[in-house]
Amino acid sequence: MSTLIRWLHRIEDAVLITLLLAMVLLAGIDIFARTLFGGGIGWIPPLLRVMVLWLGLLGALLATRTREHIAIDLINRLGAAWLQRLSRVVTSLFAAAVCAIIAWHSQEYVQLAYEYGDQAFARLPAWPMQLVIPFSFAVMALRFLVQAGQSLRHAEETA
Amino acid sequence: MSLLVPLLLLLLALAGAPLFAVIGASALWGFYQTDVDLMIMAVEIYRVAEMPVLIAIPLFTLAGYLLGESKAPQRLVRITDALLGWLPGGLAIVALAVCALFTAFTGASGVTIVALGALLVPALQKAGYPRQFNLGLVTSSGSLGLLFAPSLPLILYGVVAQQMSLGTPVSIDDLFLAGLLPGGLMLLALALYSGWQSRHLPANDAPFNGREAWAAIKDCGWEIPLPIIVLGGIYGGFFAVSEAAAITALYVLIVTVVIRREISLKHLPVVMRDSMKLVGAILLILAVSLASTNYMIDAGIPQQVFAFIQQHISDPITFLLLLTLFLLVLGMMLDIFSAIVIMIPIILPIAMEYGIHPVHLGILFLANMQLGYFTPPVGMNLFIASFRFNEPVMTLYRATLPFFFILLATVLVITFWPTLSLVWL
Amino acid sequence: ATTLKIATLAPDGTSWMKEMRAAAKEIKQQTEGRVKIKYFPGGVQGSDKSVLRKIRIRQLQGGAIAAGALASIAKETQLYSLPFTFRNLEEVRAVREEFDPIITKALEKKGFVLLGLSEGGFAYLMSDQPLHTSDDVRQQKVWVPEGDIISKTTFENGDVQPIALPVSDVYTSLQTGLVDTIAANMTSAIALQWHTKLTHVTDFPLTFLMGTLVVDAKAFNKINADDQAVVRSVMAQAFANMDQQNEQNEAKARAALAQNGMQFVELSAEDKQAWYQLAKRTINELADQAVYPVDEYQQLQHLLQQVRQQTAATP
Ligand code: NA
Numbered sequence: 076m077s078t079l080i081r082w083l084h085r086i087e088d089a090v091l092i093t094l095l096l097a098m099v100l101l102a103g104i105d106i107f108a109r110t111l112f113g114g115g116i117g118w119i120p121p122l123l124r125v126m127v128l129w130l131g132l133l134g135a136l137l138a139t140r141t142r143e144h145i146a147i148d149l150i151n152r153l154g155a156a157w158l159q160r161l162s163r164v165v166t167s168l169f170a171a172a173v174c175a176i177i178a179w180h181s182q183e184y185v186q187l188a189y190e191y192g193d194q195a196f197a198r199l200p201a202w203p204m205q206l207v208i209p210f211s212f213a214v215m216a217l218r219f220l221v222q223a224g225q226s227l228r229h230a231e232e233t234a
Numbered sequence: 235m236s237l238l239v240p241l242l243l244l245l246l247a248l249a250g251a252p253l254f255a256v257i258g259a260s261a262l263w264g265f266y267q268t269d270v271d272l273m274i275m276a277v278e279i280y281r282v283a284e285m286p287v288l289i290a291i292p293l294f295t296l297a298g299y300l301l302g303e304s305k306a307p308q309r310l311v312r313i314t315d316a317l318l319g320w321l322p323g324g325l326a327i328v329a330l331a332v333c334a335l336f337t338a339f340t341g342a343s344g345v346t347i348v349a350l351g352a353l354l355v356p357a358l359q360k361a362g363y364p365r366q367f368n369l370g371l372v373t374s375s376g377s378l379g380l381l382f383a384p385s386l387p388l389i390l391y392g393v394v395a396q397q398m399s400l401g402t403p404v405s406i407d408d409l410f411l412a413g414l415l416p417g418g419l420m421l422l423a424l425a426l427y428s429g430w431q432s433r434h435l436p437a438n439d440a441p442f443n444g445r446e447a448w449a450a451i452k453d454c455g456w457e458i459p460l461p462i463i464v465l466g467g468i469y470g471g472f473f474a475v476s477e478a479a480a481i482t483a484l485y486v487l488i489v490t491v492v493i494r495r496e497i498s499l500k501h502l503p504v505v506m507r508d509s510m511k512l513v514g515a516i517l518l519i520l521a522v523s524l525a526s527t528n529y530m531i532d533a534g535i536p537q538q539v540f541a542f543i544q545q546h547i548s549d550p551i552t553f554l555l556l557l558t559l560f561l562l563v564l565g566m567m568l569d570i571f572s573a574i575v576i577m578i579p580i581i582l583p584i585a586m587e588y589g590i591h592p593v594h595l596g597i598l599f600l601a602n603m604q605l606g607y608f609t610p611p612v613g614m615n616l617f618i619a620s621f622r623f624n625e626p627v628m629t630l631y632r633a634t635l636p637f638f639f640i641l642l643a644t645v646l647v648i649t650f651w652p653t654l655s656l657v658w659l
Numbered sequence: 660a661t662t663l664k665i666a667t668l669a670p671d672g673t674s675w676m677k678e679m680r681a682a683a684k685e686i687k688q689q690t691e692g693r694v695k696i697k698y699f700p701g702g703v704q705g706s707d708k709s710v711l712r713k714i715r716i717r718q719l720q721g722g723a724i725a726a727g728a729l730a731s732i733a734k735e736t737q738l739y740s741l742p743f744t745f746r747n748l749e750e751v752r753a754v755r756e757e758f759d760p761i762i763t764k765a766l767e768k769k770g771f772v773l774l775g776l777s778e779g780g781f782a783y784l785m786s787d788q789p790l791h792t793s794d795d796v797r798q799q800k801v802w803v804p805e806g807d808i809i810s811k812t813t814f815e816n817g818d819v820q821p822i823a824l825p826v827s828d829v830y831t832s833l834q835t836g837l838v839d840t841i842a843a844n845m846t847s848a849i850a851l852q853w854h855t856k857l858t859h860v861t862d863f864p865l866t867f868l869m870g871t872l873v874v875d876a877k878a879f880n881k882i883n884a885d886d887q888a889v890v891r892s893v894m895a896q897a898f899a900n901m902d903q904q905n906e907q908n909e910a911k912a913r914a915a916l917a918q919n920g921m922q923f924v925e926l927s928a929e930d931k932q933a934w935y936q937l938a939k940r941t942i943n944e945l946a947d948q949a950v951y952p953v954d955e956y957q958q959l960q961h962l963l964q965q966v967r968q969q970t971a972a973t974p
């Protein structure tokens with residue numbers, strides 16, 4: 076089980092890093108094409124913008140894995156130990172619920188976009204690009220749920 | 235009932251819930267109440283893929299992380315020391331200049347303190363500055379440079395302001411110009427204080443050394459073009475922000491990995507992954523806040539808040555004073571990115587009703603936030619410095635206090651003297 | 660009561676938005692408050708595409724959007740947008756009576772009520788050089804609006820590789836020299852400050868720009884029939900006013916540009932003929948890609964021939 080998870084994490088990292096490298100290279104190529112040959116490469120700028128969305132959401136997924144989301148850390152700095160554990164369980168559950176709701180409604184939306192043939196750029200359909208939204212929020216929901224469970228177990232062990 | 239949910243969300247935020255979840259929940263709740271289909275969340279999040287300037291965020295962040303992991307900080311200290319070190323208070327001024335430049339590139343994510351603190355604090359110590367002063371200087375300089383291009387908060391402010399329908403356009407180039415003098419003022423004020431502090435120190439035994447300066451310049455051969463490309467390119471009108479970001483990222487990647495080989499191919503993926511964590515955290519907050527902003531515009535909330543405030547405050551001076559107070563508290567509690575996406579959609583339309591220029595608001599907002607980074611008791615950089623230098627937080631409270639009041643004075647000047655920000659526009 | 664929430668990229672405070680707000684007030688009065696219209700100007704709801712998405716999920720009921728953004732919904736909306744179709748505004752107005760209803764019907768089939776079509780004037784080539792032929796243009800860096808397949812194909816047929824950018828990036832790009840040639844109407848060139856970076860206008864209308872006001876049919880049909888008629892007629896009147904207003908604004912903008920030292924480049928008959936040839940190739944190529952309705956466009960061309968013969972006959 077833990078080997079499987081390690082491999083999943085490695086794949087996740089690899090996708091993220093490849094995406095970032097591709098973004099740096101494509102953005103560079105586009106600028107060189109524009110300065111050297113006048114015309115740019117039409118599909119690069121809109122693709123870069125979609126890549127920003129993908130990178131952002133996959134990066135957020137990673138930040139969830141290592142609990143590095145931006146938060147006000149008042150209780151964790153000032154509160155008592157039991158309060159810290161309690162707040163960790165509650166806030167993880169809350170974040171899981173929010174992510175799950177967003178994931179659910181996003182997949183509904185992607186289906187709708189598929190049905191009416193929403194276009195992204197260069198007459199490509201938008202739904203494959205939008206799929207990253209329900210995917211990332213669903214996985215984040217799962218991660219927050221697991222973290223809530225871990226915090227709960229940890230709290231019981233130390234109690 | 236109408237207050238219960240916001241209070242609950244506030245409590246969750248204080249309890250350490252990820253802020254994106256709090257913002258997302260408030261948007262979900264608002265839309266649910268007004269019978270808007272919650273699919274709206276996906277539509278709003280997808281708008282991240284429709285804003286060209288956002289390309290700059292991952293690219294500049296990657297460049298900043300790569301620079302931070304390379305030996306560029308050491309070289310930066312060496313060259314500034316060689317060029318400025320002979321001035322009275324020279325080394326402290328070196329520290330200030332280096333921190334400002336570094337923060338502009340790395341977006342005040344605490345990287346400055348971590349990457350430069352280890353170099354600057356011992357160097358200052360050796361020159362005879364009191365430890366208290368050194369700690370205060372480095373901690374408060376960890377956010378210096380926020381107002382200079384290409385700082386991410388300036389870009390993010392521009393992005394958020396452009397989402398509002400304003401009579402006055404807010405371009406990111408204008409913001410970069412507007413930040414120059416206010417940022418310079420902060421730098422100058424701290425430099426003067428440092429000079430004054432160093433009056434008791436033994437006479438500077440290192441006068442300007444032409445040979446060392448030349449050696450340091452040669453040593454920095456690959457880094458020197460960077461500020462020229464980025465600052466010269468943006469301020470000179472040769473590049474759009476996203477183009478400058480693309481060139482910077484590609485250039486830094488090639489220099490640090492291929493030419494200087496200071497980041498090994500094995501270490502590169504780790505640096506890239508870490509930089510994307512920050513990007514993910516920022517963009518996720520931005521994405522959900524597009525939805526919450528949309529809800530607020532849909533429900534006309536800024537107008538309601540304005541109507542309420544207008545009953546009590548009639549003149550812009552009082553408004554700005556209260557705003558400064560509010561922003562200090564906010565900046566202490568919230569990180570700069572969340573503060574921008576949560577507060578600007580509400581504050582900006584109100585400030586404009588009081589006749590405040592949106593570009594000026596951006597500068598004074600960020601200047602306040604910069605102060606918030608080390609406002610006791612919970613400013614983030616106080617904790618980062620406490621961790622980095624292995625000192626109790628109380629020591630840092632005391633060490634940063636003089637710096638706090640000096641910068642507070644400059645913030646007031648920036649707030650009440652709009653010309654300083656708007657003179658170039 | 661029904662509230663129609665309508666979004667647009669047009670900034671608040673423009674004469675266009677003032678006309679729209681006056682129409683909303685009129686509708687509210689005539690329907691005794693049963694139909695209200697709430698506007699979201701200045702792009703606060705995002706791009707035209709984003710507005711269409713929000714109409715699909717019913718957060719918004721309508722949008723005032725460029726005809727080009729409706730291309731993927733109904734290709735009939737592109738009838739007036741093909742290059743060098745019209746030579747002057749009179750020609751456009753001569754065909755609208757016959758062809759506006761075709762656009763309306765096509766959109767209706769896709770679930771949209773078209774409450775208005777507004778004339779946005781002609782787009783002209785503007786540059787920092789005098790441009791006569793497509794050879795001249797080939798030396799330039801030409802901006803086309805992102806996703807505008809018609810403009811893109813037009814330039815590509817002249818062996819020009821255009822640079823696609825969103826409207827928001829054009830000013831900076833002109834400033835940095837990333838682009839030095841654009842196609843725009845006179846009013847936008849001034850309103851967006853593009854004219855400050857340009858010196859020459861090729862005085863030959865390239866394409867005709869159209870704006871639309873579309874409303875979700877499901878939302879519209881919830882309004883009772885009498886009130887629907889009120890909305891339609893008030894909006895129709897508002898759009899007629901706006902067309903007049905717009906014609907005047909274009910003329911004023913043209914005068915202002917001339918006064919600012921902008922040079923208007925006249926084309927020889929030969930040069931014009933070369934552009935028409937290029938347009939023909941483009942239009943054929945776009946037909947293969949099914950970008951516009953071919954039969955209807957041929958009818959439109961036919962009608963234009965008749966109009967031209969009549970004008971030539973009556974001195
Ligand atoms: Na906008």
Ligand code: NA
Nearest residue numbers: 253572573576
């Ligand atoms: Na926040």
